[in-house]
Every structure is written in C-alpha cells, then in structure tokens.
Amino acid sequence: MVTAVLIGSTFSNTARAQLLKRIKQEVKSRVENKVVRETGDAAEKSMDKAKEGVTGATKGTKDKPVETVDGNATTNNRSFSEYKSYDFVPGDRIIFQPDLSGEADAELPARFSIKRGNAEIQRYESEKILHLDKGGYVTVAPLMKNEDYLPKQFTVEFDIMWENDKDYFDQFNDVRVLFLHHGDNNFESYGMYEFTLISQEKVVLGAHSGNGQKIPEALKNSLQSNDIWHHFAIYVRDNIAKAYIDQYRVAASNNMPTGAVKLALNTDGRYGYKVKNFRIAAGGDDKYNKIVTDGKFITHGIFFDVNKSTIKPESMGTLNEIAKLMKDHSDLNFEVQGHTDSDGSDDANMKLSQTRADAVKTQLVKMGIDDSRLTTKGFGETKPIDKNDTAEGKANNRRVEFVKM
Template sequence: MKKISILILSFHLVSACFAQDIKAYQNYDFIAGDKIIFTDDFSDSQTGEFSTHWKLNGGQAVVNIAEDEKAFFITKYYTALLPRVKTPNYLPKEFTIEFDTWLDAAYDSNNGVSICFKNGEDCSVQIITNNSQWICSTPDGRLTGELPKSLVNDAYFNKWHHVAIAVKGGQIKIYCDQYRVLVVPEVSFKANMLIVTGDASDGMNMMFKNFKLAAGGDMNMIGKAFTDGKYVSHGINFDVNKSTIKPASMGEINSIAKILKDNTNLKIEISGHTDTDGDDASNLKLSEARAIAVKNQLVSMGIDSNRLTTKGYGETKPITSNTTFEGKAENRRVEFVKM
C-alpha cells in the first residue's frame, strides 16, 4: 500500500476541550472492557502520513495534529479503515469500543465517523453518528436515538465528543459524552471484525482519536473483582502525562463508589501504574499523582478518606510486555486492592 502524504492545511478547531466536565458524568454507567484487543492514540504515526496501525480499505485518511494531540483525519468520501489486529476473527461475544470524534459544522446534518461490525463482506451492524440523531442499523431493523437538545447544532459541531459502545451478547448500548443515546435490546449479532467509516469533503474536518477496542465490559465484573480481592481498571484514563481524570472515566469510578458505599467495612489501596515510556522517576511520580487523583475523586463523592490509601508503582509492575501499543495500554492502569 502506498503511503498517503496529504497535509491538512486548515483546521477549524476553536477548542479541543470537552464541553462536559466530571460533574456532568454523575450518572454515567459505561464500563470499559478489561482486555485490550486494539488501541491507537496515533502517537507513533508520522504527521502527514497514514497511521501505521490501520489498513485503508477505501477513501483516504491522514494523521495530523488537532491542537496538541494527534488524530486521524478522514479526508475523502467512502473512507473505510480497518484496525490491524493479528487475529482474523477478533470480536468476542462481549466487547467495548471508545473513541473521541470531531465533526465540522459545514456537515450540518450529514453523518460523521461511524462504526460497522462485519461478518465477512457483510455489515452486520452499523452505528452512525451525526449532529442530532444516532442510528443503529441491524439485521433486525433500524433504531434511532436522539441526542439531548443541549448537545445539538452549535453544541455538537467543532468540539470533541466521546463515543462509547458496549456489546454484551445481543445487546448494544451507545453513548455520546455522558448520555446513553441508544439501546438495542436484542440483535442477531454475528460480526467478527469492525471497520471505521466516514464520508468527508475536502477542507472539512471529520476525525477521531484515542481509539480503543477491549474484550469484556460489565458492571457486575467490578463487584466480583472486589470479592476476589483486586480490580484492575483500564477504563480510568487521564490527560496525556497528567493526573487529570478524563470525564469518561466516571462510569467505572461511579461503580467503585457504589461498591464502597454498599460495603462500608471495605478498605482499598488505589495504585497507579504506567508503561515504560519516559524515565523511571517521572513515571513513578505520575503514577502516584494519578492514584491520589482517583482517591480525591472518590472522597468528593462521599467516601471516607480513611478507607483509601494510595501508591504509585510507575513502570515497575507490568502485567504484560511493553513492546506493543496494546501491551503498553494494558500496563497503564489503576488497580484497587482490598486491604
């Protein structure tokens, strides 16, 4: 495949910040899967080139800078992107998908970045994002979910929005930012792979970043893990090289807070872990700061601080190899250990 070397010359990025903060996520219940299958933040892809972790199946796309972070810009109609996953049939029965997406206001009511779950050449399920109405097309029919009025038109365009999708058996839950916008209670779901699609026009930004596909994803999983003595979270995420908790982490934090409130004698250690990027001392300091940030968030939600201790381990306790993107993502984690 030839490398794509298209540069985007014009960005209509007025702000890269999410419109929502953590307080808006107090009822958020999305739980990310616990085993990462594929992830890409585009940090090791060259600006102005096609991402090294994707295959191009139609159209064109290019990695470029959206303010201070790299993102994948879809630049042509009929663009189709496949993640490079070594296992051919990699979608398990239960999995979650997360990514951040941006749509230029020039698209008005046009579709934005969308996800298609495939079984061979057939698209079993397609999830379509746009300004006001999200669509899930399945073999059993077509369902739509309306975004809240506070999130359409000027509130939607030219801003980053977090997309989360949870598939459990035949059920699909779809979230935009803190809102659950659509639930498909039952679908004949037989997909084994996914494809990211978009119909872009020249000079109009349609992009995504921080893509993550993980196996699992179940609120009951957290309670069982605490019963077993330890819960490992890959769904509590932070700003790059900072201890600022991303709002979409609140699904897991809300669940952990509930478990602690329901089990008043439970005491836990919150430990932060990093991958091997960066120097040892900085990683240790960062992991400590992130553990403290999670503790402070739980305390702000009514948990007694005496029940929570923190520890930063930096890169000293990897759970898998740091030689791949997925391995590094597994090692970047927050653990909750029953004391």
C-alpha cells in the same frame, strides 16, 4: 480566568501574534460556550506548550507530574457534575489502541486498514490524528493479526471531530461503526449491525434502518458546532448494547444480533473527519466477582490529562461503579494503586503513579466514600502486566488497581 503570558524578547512578532490570537480564542470559547464542551485534551496541551515556550518555563514532561484540580472543577471544559449519571465502563483488557505519535505526517496509517476512500496521518494541535478525507465514502478498520478479534463482551471508544467551514451543516451526513461477521469483507454493506450518528441529530443502534432515534437537544447543539472533539463509546455483551456520545447515553438495546467478530469506521465523505484515541477493550467482568476470586480488580476507565494527575470527567462511569460497589459492601476497603508504562524516567513514573492514585482517592471521598476506607500507593513501572514493546501492552500497563485490604 484569563491567563497572563509574558512574551519573551526572543519570540518573533508573528509567533507572538499567533499565540495571543489562540489564547483569545480559547478564553472566548470557555466563557461563551457552556453547552458546547470539548472532550479531547489536544487544545489544552497545545496551549500549555505555547505558554511555557513564551514564558521560558521548563517544558512539561513526565518528570513533573501535576497535582489534580478540585473534583468539582472542569477538565477540558466539561464538569464532573455533567457526568454524574454516566455509566459507561471500558473493558479491562485492551486489544487495540494504536499510538499515532510516531507515525509520519501525510502517510498512510500503520495500524488501520483503508477499505475505501482516502485516509492519512496528520498533525493537529501538537498531536497526530487519523484524518478521513471528504469527497467520498471512507472506511477504515483496525489492522489486526487475526480477523476474529472481537470477544462476546467488548467496548469501543474514539474521539472525533468533523470539518465544516460553515456556521451550520448544510449536507446530510453520517458517521457509522459497522460490526461484521466472520468472512464478511464487504465493507460497503451495513454489516450485522451498526451504531450510526445521522446528521448530528439522531442515532441508530442495531440492524441498519433508515429511521433513527433522536438525541437530546443539548447534545444536538453541541454536535452541530464546529471544531469540537466528541467522545463516542459503545458497550456490547452478547445481545445487549449501549452507545454513548460525550456524557449522554444515546441508545440501548437488548435485541442485538450476536456473532460479530470485527468492526470498521465509515464516513459518508460529505465532510472531513479527525479521529484520535481509538480503543477496543475486551471484558469488563463484574468487579465484586473479581474481588472474591482475585482480591482485586483492574480498571482502565479512569482517565487523566496527559502526564498529569488531573482526572477527566469521562472517568465518572468507572468512578460511579466503584463508589456504588463500596456503598453496597461496607466491609470493602481498598488500596488504590497507580501504575504506568515504561516510558519516561523511573522516578517520574513513580511520582506520577502516586499522585494519580491520590487523585482517585480524593475523588471517591468527594463522592461519599469515607477517607479511612482507602489508602494509596504508586508503583510506577515496576509491576507491568503486559509487555512494554507494543502500544496495547503499554496501554494495559497504564492502569489503576483496587486491591482489597
């Protein structure tokens, strides 16, 4: 669907031409590219703001939450049906999730330690990203107070886009997440184990190996296209690990080395890379056990568009788990509770948390849960579970809770 835009008289000819060009490119991408689907929401946010500016519309803020779209529709060009088998569930306590929005352009990142090469904060499509330069190996690691920050069970997620000015990838390249043991500061090694994407066509999960496991052809085609955000996700529990790219589980192992306490992100420098939404979370206990012991469980795995109640398809791992839990235990009924951090006005946060809770219920009903088994309530920022003075604290407070009724 092409969005009509009214160009205001105060809008310059140059800006008008740039906007129309961007809208044309956006429409072309949505119509022609059904395999290559975008994970991140940066382009979506940028287009929204540009359209609002030329129509004289009120700038979108937290004071105006937007109702969710139909659960079968697409969000950021990926559909819920594509994620129907997705089973990645993030950990339930966030231990690293830097907020890059307040960092200065072209400066060194405040929350990442640069171990090798060059990296800096840049602005891309109206948001701040971590840029890893081309031309040589680049390694960055979370900047933490303690070296040993990875528990036995954890998840890692981030969005990444490679920079290639050609229509094809003409160089061998890789992106690697290294997992290291205590005291290992050799970030030029391969660590205890790794998750590596090799030339957008195969992956390694485990100890370093020159061989790799091929990925699905549709994913390969998507990864070998330019200017697309892709979501990486890794789950580790003792000797068990699973790795995902976008909606695909690309590798799994029950023979992983144990004892890794820290990690780093490494690129080989043949291309530049953009990185955002980096998150490490601990735990992820069985939800039924949490219900038995606590009468509720908390999830950080239901994702929404920024300042909206539109659920992203990447949420399907968590939603699938909750739907299965309720189908397996017909006696379970929940109040779905929405919570926000303290940013924004109290009233806006209350409304946003309510519409998000409603959206979650709507999606679970679409997945076969009887409407009568779910109620909703938004609490806004009134019930924090962490401090609101750090990025991680705010991220923990932004959550959905399922409370047994």
